[in-house]
Amino acid sequence: MPKALIADLILAVHLCVVIFIVLGEILVLIGWWRKWQWARNPWLRWLHLGAIGLVILFGFVLGYCPLTEWEYEIREAVGQSPEQGSFVGRVLHRVLFLDLPDWVFMPMYVAFALLVAATMWFYPPKRKQK
Numbered sequence: 001m002p003k004a005l006i007a008d009l010i011l012a013v014h015l016c017v018v019i020f021i022v023l024g025e026i027l028v029l030i031g032w033w034r035k036w037q038w039a040r041n042p043w044l045r046w047l048h049l050g051a052i053g054l055v056i057l058f059g060f061v062l063g064y065c066p067l068t069e070w071e072y073e074i075r076e077a078v079g080q081s082p083e084q085g086s087f088v089g090r091v092l093h094r095v096l097f098l099d100l101p102d103w104v105f106m107p108m109y110v111a112f113a114l115l116v117a118a119t120m121w122f123y124p125p126k127r128k129q130k
Contacts, residue, residue: 007074008089014067015096017051024048025116032123042125049120052113059106 025048031039038044058065075082082093 003074003078004080004085004089007071007078007080008086008092010067010071010074011085011089011092011096014065014071015092017067018096021048021051021055021112024051025112025119028119028123032119037128040123040126042127045120045125049116052109052116055109056106056113059109 024044028039028045028048030036055065072082075085083090085093
C-alpha cells in the first residue's frame with residue numbers, strides 16, 4: 001500500500017473521530033429532547049466522553065494531535081505537503097482543519113468537553129430496562 005494512501009487513511013480516521021465527537025454530542029442533545037432511548041446508551045456515552053477527554057489530554061500533554069502528526073510525517077516521507085495529497089486527501093483536509101490561530105483550539109476543546117460532561121451529568125446514561 002503506498003504511503004500517501006496510508007496518510008489519506010489516517011486523515012479519514014481523524015475526520016471520523018471528529019465527526020463522532022461533534023455529531024455524537026448533537027445527537028445526544030437531540031435524543032434528550034426527543035427522548036430517544038439509544039441516546040442514553042452507557043457504552044456510547046462513556047466512549048464519547050473518553051474521546052473528547054483524549055483530545056484534551058493530547059492537547060495538554062503533547063501539544064498536538066498524534067493523528068495529525070502521523071499523517072504529516074508520512075506525507076513528508078513521500079515528499080508531499082498536506083496540500084499536495086490526493087484529491088480525497090485535499091478535500092478531507094479542507095473539511096477537517098480550520099484556519100484559526102493555534103491558541104483558539106484548546107479553549108474550544110475544553111468548552112466542548114465541559115458541554116459533554118454537563119450532558120453526562122444532567123442526562124446520564126442508563127442501561128436498557130428489561
